[in-house]
């Protein structure tokens with residue numbers, strides 16, 4: 001067997017193992033895990049667009065809710081010299097996997113200190129760092145409206161003025177929940193969507209629909225204003241399709 005075949009097989013086996021791990025963690029706690037499978041490559045690419053667009057400028061990057069590292073892997077390959085990546089994940093089994101992934105990643109051979117893995121909830125992250133780019137994998141629609149607001153406010157606080165946040169939401173979850181959930185659960189879902197929409201009306205600069213993901217997802221990009229917080233929301237964000 002040649003080298004390419006063995007390394008290709010290794011990657012496939014690794015993805016397979018990660019798929020199972022994700023499914024097991026979702027069975028343990030579906031609300032916090034937020035999905036039954038890791039994000040696909042197209043979604044990871046859409047979420048990490050602000051990093052590519054600013055290359056080769058050194059950036060401070062935060063990824064929140066990294067799971068098995070589907071998006072982390074995309075970020076690692078895009079890290080430019082002098083950039084730093086903080087990864088935040090509360091699930092201890094995912095955090096362990098992320099440490100393994102980041103310590104062994106060939107792209108970091110020159111400087112493994114570029115990446116730190118924090119086993120923590122984003123709300124409890126203890127850091128003085130401020131970020132140019134935040135990539136969120138958090139399942140916001142699984143939270144209460146108050147939790148979602150706390151998280152969005154924390155993101156804004158952690159961003160440098162002018163910094164960018166990307167996050168995603170799966171398409172069709174409201175309709176699916178309406179079919180299978182109680183009225184109270186549907187009301188919670190609607191309230192949390194409204195809470196997050198409030199931030200989009202103020203700070204969104206664009207959104208993309210990623211069809212090549214299971215399930216398809218919408219990626220939003222928000223920007224913290226460079227000056228004081230604007231009094232009025234900006235115009236409706238443009239909708240592109242990826």
Ligand SMILES: C[S@@+](CC[C@H](N)C(=O)[O-])C[C@H]1O[C@@H](n2cnc3c(N)ncnc32)[C@H](O)[C@@H]1O
Pocket residue numbers: 032033034035037038039064065066067068069070071088089090091094120121122123136137138139
């Ligand atoms: C939908 S998964 C996304 C995983 C990965 N980013 C991906 O795209 O495949 C959500 C992740 O967020 C993590 N999570 C949930 N609540 C969190 C919180 N408050 N702070 C940080 N991470 C959280 C979960 O443990 C899970 O790994």
